[in-house]
Amino acid sequence: MSNIYWPVFRNLxxxxxxxxxxxxxxxxxxxxxxxxxTDLILRAAAEIESLSKDLYRANGGTKNGDVRFDDDxxxxxxxxxxxxxxxxxxxxxxxxQSNRVLMPFLKNEARTSSAAGKLTYSWNNAxxxxxxxxxxxxxxGSIRYLFDIMAALFVxxxxxxxxxxxLGKDQAGLSFPNNLGxxxxxxxxxxxxxxxxxxxxxxxxxxxxxxxxxxxxxxSGKVFQDSVDAFNKENIAxxxxxxxxxxxxxxxxxxxxxxxxAWDVLGQDEYLRVVxxxxxxxxxxxxxxxxxxxxxxxxx
Numbered sequence: 001m002s003n004i005y006w007p008v009f010r011n012l013x014x015x016x017x018x019x020x021x022x023x024x025x026x027x028x029x030x031x032x033x034x035x036x037x038t039d040l041i042l043r044a045a046a047e048i049e050s051l052s053k054d055l056y057r058a059n060g061g062t063k064n065g066d067v068r069f070d071d072d073x074x075x076x077x078x079x080x081x082x083x084x085x086x087x088x089x090x091x092x093x094x095x096x097q098s099n100r101v102l103m104p105f106l107k108n109e110a111r112t113s114s115a116a117g118k119l120t121y122s123w124n125n126a127x128x129x130x131x132x133x134x135x136x137x138x139x140x141g142s143i144r145y146l147f148d149i150m151a152a153l154f155v156x157x158x159x160x161x162x163x164x165x166x167l168g169k170d171q172a173g174l175s176f177p178n179n180l181g182x183x184x185x186x187x188x189x190x191x192x193x194x195x196x197x198x199x200x201x202x203x204x205x206x207x208x209x210x211x212x213x214x215x216x217x218x219x220s221g222k223v224f225q226d227s228v229d230a231f232n233k234e235n236i237a238x239x240x241x242x243x244x245x246x247x248x249x250x251x252x253x254x255x256x257x258x259x260x261x262a263w264d265v266l267g268q269d270e271y272l273r274v275v276x277x278x279x280x281x282x283x284x285x286x287x288x289x290x291x292x293x294x295x296x297x298x299x300x
Contacts, residue, residue, distance in 0.1 A: 005051050006181075009157050012047070013183050015040055016150060020094035023143065027098050030144040038130055038141030044149045045127040051156045052077065070124055078105055081159065082298050085208045088151040091179055091186040097147075104152035123149035147184075154185045158211060158295070165212070165293040173214045176293050187211035189293060199225040201300040212293045215300070220290040227285045235278040242266065242274065 019037070023029055049069040056063075056073035059080060063072055078084050083105040090100040107119040112129060120128075126145035129137035158180055167175055173191035180187060190213040194202040201215060216224065239245055239262040248265045263271045 003161065005047060005160055006157055008047055009153055010181070010183075012040060012044055012150065012153070016146065017092070017094065017183055019143075019146075020092070024096070025094065025143060026096040030097070031139070031142050033139050033142040035138075035141065037143060037146050038134070038138065041123070041126060041141055041146055041149055042130060044146075044153050045123075045131070048149070048153050048156060051153070051160060055156065055160060070120075074105065077156075077159070080298065081296070082208055083155065086155060086211050086296075087188050087209045088154060088211075089178075089186045089188065090147065090151075090184065091182075092184045095147075095184070102148060102151040104148055104155060121148070121152065123152055151185060154182055155211065158187065159297075162295055164295070166217075167214065167291040167293055169290060171214060171289070171291045173291075173293060176212065176214075190214065190296070193291075197228075199228070203300070207296070211296055213296050213300075214291050214293050217290045217292050220288055223288045224285055227283065227288075231278060231282040231284050234282040235275060238274050238278050239266075242270075244270075 019025075019040075023032060052069045052073040053067050056067060056076050059077065061067065061073065061076050067073055074083075084103070084107075086103065086105065088102045088104060090097060090102065104123065105121065107121055109120060109122040109125045111118050111120045111125055123145055126140035126142075127149065129140045161180075163180075165176055167173060170176075171192055173189045176189050176191075178186035178189060188206065188210040190204050190207045190210040192204075193213070193215050194204065195216075196202055199221060207213060215221075242262075245262060245265050248261075254261060262274075266274070
């Protein structure tokens with residue numbers, strides 16, 4: 001199925017880019033509003049309504065009939081992918097805001113229309129006011145709300161595209177295109193992945209806020225982990241055949257021992273000699289690892 005949303009987003013971005021040549025976008029201009037900006041906000045909101053519902057249906061949403069884009073679709077996607085924590089960076093060279101990190105799915109503003117006082121997304125507050133009472137709500141058609149809603153639309157488009165970026169040997173993600181084709185925004189990337197002894201992915205501190213993360217490719221990860229398992233098996237067998245360890249086990253009760261018995265019995269030099277021999281017989285093939293950047297769907 002063709003992607004009908006990304007071209008529309010890029011067209012809206014072009015309009016924002018054009019706006020940046022009419023208004024110097026910095027902290028002093030965040031409250032500037034106009035009918036043109038209002039139009040862009042409403043167009044972006046229409047995209048969010050449709051796109052969020054498509055994502056809802058494609059990712060386990062079960063409600064039939066009238067699906068509300070905010071209370072049903074986005075709520076479901078937030079719970080599924082932890083969107084509330086995801087960060088977007090304003091990376092356009094034509095923008096000069098001091099606050100360049102946005103969290104568009106964090107409810108951070110009190111509603112000023114229906115259900116006043118209840119927190120909602122800043123961009124949704126602007127949208128609802130402009131949609132239902134535009135004449136008295138022109139201040140919501142401002143640059144600040146425009147960037148908030150465009151950031152939300154960008155995130156939804158990224159999840160809709162659902163792309164995997166091949167990185168080859170680049171575990172640091174230096175070749176990752178952080179803007180993903182956007183002229184306004186970039187995403188955070190959790191790179192240099194860590195894994196446990198069984199190859200399990202270990203989340204880093206920046207994982208939850210990152211829209212993409214780096215991990216082994218499945219095929220190369222299996223080759224690497226198989227080599228680790230073979231080395232561990234060979235290493236344990238080598239220790240268990242060592243005369244000093246055999247002698248110690250035959251003369252001592254180790255049922256409650258909690259340390260590294262081979263290290264303590266053999267000493268550092270002999271322990272490392274056995275490890276090196278095991279490595280020579282069953283090398284760990286780190287050089288076989290390859291990496292890719294995956295969309296963070298909170299699934300690891």
